[in-house]
Amino acid sequence: MTLQSPIPDLRGIPPIEHAKHRVGLADVLTDEGFRLFFPLAALHAALWPFLWIAVQGYNLLGATQITSSVWHMHEMLYGSFGAALIGFLTTAFPEWTDTRPMRGRVLWYFAGAWGVARVIGLLGADLLTPLAALADLAWLGGLIAYAVWISWTKRTDRLLAFIGWLAAFALAEAVTRGWMISGASFEAAQAVKVAGLIFLGMLGLALARIGVPVTNLVLDPTEQTSPFRPHPGRLNLASGLVAVAIAGQVAGLSEAVNGWLLVAAGAGLLDRVGEGFVGRDGRRAEIVALWLPPALAGAGLLWLGAGQLGAPLAPAGGWHLALMGGLGLAVLAVMSIAGLFHSGHTLPVARPVKWAIGVMLASVMVRLAPELGVIDPFLAHLAASILWAAAFGLWLVAYWPLLSDPATLGKHEGC
Template sequence: MTPPIPNLSGTGFVPVEVIKAQMRPPRHRVISDEGFRLFFPLAALHAALWPFLWVALQDYALLGATEIAPTVWHMHEMLFGAFGAALIGFLTTAWPEWTDTAPLRGRALWGLAGLWGGARIIGLLGLDALTPFAALCDLGWIAALVVYGLRLSWRQRSDTLLAFLAWLSAFAAFEAVTRAQMTLGDSFAATEAVKTAGLVFLGLLGLALSRITVPVSNLVLDPSGATSPYRPHPGRLNLASGLVALVIAARIAGASEAVTGWLLIAAGAAFLDRLAEGFIGRAALRAEIVALMLPSALAGAGLIWLGAVGLGADLSTAGGWHLALMGGLGLAVLAVMSISGLFHTGHSLPLPGAVRGTLTLLLASVVLRLAPETDLLDPFHAHLAASVIWAAGFAVWLWRYLPLLANPETLGDHDGC
């Protein structure tokens, strides 16, 4: 039993627990202490609710979409909504750590959240008339991240962030093109632009995985952290991202479907090649390694699928895009949020059992989403089941991690990565 301490007011004794409770910062300050605490839950909340609401309540027939196809809104909102929030949380947490600077806190993070959230409300209903305002919101948070990264790089005289800044600038450029085409009412051009934005995100994924895989693998192999038995192959660090850049360049240059198809297959093969980094003996079956390898596997398979379509295969392009983006990026977001969320709250591996369940649910939802593309299920029931299981996966993650992220006892706790 904790001994009481004197109450200076002379009214008796106050337990230490009461004193500590009174000294704890408000919940909103805890959640905005670092980017991951605020934006990882927002990413999970968006990923859980938005797709389910689109399918279950509207059957993709967005209430405000009078000119732009709902599929454009759907793809855009997943990239810049759920995945965008995870990106903000990751970069505003990782960049200060990599440059040994203080992280963004408080009003700066709430400002980014306000810009991000404003566009998401518009995207939920597909309000075509408010597209220019939504564009300003999304371009605002991306531009803020670019400026923030440039300031850190200049202050520290470091080139560590430059590759991320280049991809982030490309992300902003294709967001601008997408929003411009949406404003003009050109669904086809907007679709092509947002697809290219998806490829840019895959480029960012390749960079992020190359930075995360090394410390995680070493911690799995030696939990003490005293040694670093894992050494990645230097050629794999930027190969996947570099080949994705070639695909983007080919699309911009108007290359033939065959040329773009071969480049897509090459980029997909580079992502599959990253699976070799997971071959670390029996530890390859650990949830942490599986969570980092599956995104590369699904992204690679999706890109190869799209490349095969370009070469004349009788496959739907929707299947390839969902495999690469819903599967590859979706599981990558889960892996990054799960691992970073542990390390930055003073915890370490292994991942909680809930994450294994979430991985299983997300994989099942991807399979269900692909079922109509192979004529196994009718679209509505397959999409509804996929959205429910997808939502359940991120809801489980939120249930398990929100108490960690909002816990004032974990402020300032870091354990690598």
């Protein structure tokens, strides 16, 4: 499959008809949320971590009270992954409920609010945290309002679970920013870790929605049958166990109890790996991209849980395995698969996506090396940021011609 769709040949078309085919780039990018926000997510993920380490030496210029690690974790969750979340949900919500997609100027409003916070986050500007908080809460509130409006007008409950998780994610943002504004770095770190767990809960929910149709399409490209039908109990198991772990963190339970809850949540995510056992086709990149994220996320939570139960494991390793590995690969997979379907293409994904998956895995392994005492931390962080940037750069080079092509407007294939 070739990702780049040909631009329509307008030669020989009368001038009036020729004008009708002229669609500006801004119009193409705001036709649906994924066209604008998937590239923004890739750009942020590729550039921000590298600039933090290579240019600012991981000591953000504006961070005077809040540690750079808190800014880093927050910006990856609400920046890179947040943009992918906006693109995915503003595209998926209309599809799941048979409503008109959000498009045009309102998407620029979302991008503007998201972008203001990201510029502030690039420098870790503590003094501008109130403005960044308002900007992030604006797009989060907009997503929630959008989902509520669709649910009310369509009289559907299909989006209620996502509304609940989005509300929790917004609440975690408000709490995190509140601590950041007050200069309480430790408390802000604890709050943003809860936000990371919330995003893992949304990951489990999203994979439950997209995993079945994608797997069935891989197994039967004709879409005449549905050979893959997972056990219904798996649909919400991972998200439910993550929610219990979050409740334990918020309630301030003992370290040992929270450790066991994290182990249980990790096991729930690892359970999703079983959905990749579909025979020979389980080796396909599209299937691997669906079971590998919960595998890494689950392993990360097991790491964290074991550490709280006394194992000699540094928490940073568990968080990076769960969020950098699990969420990072999940974002790459969702952008790759949804980017194809909503631009008139279908599986398989192109070779650059397979390369990107491999490069991202290498990035995660390099980042974990210092936690195991294998390599100098700064060199590992720099190398990991370069590999991470390369993974998202490969995706962007492959998908930009597709997402920006007017010829793909109004087309939808696959799931």
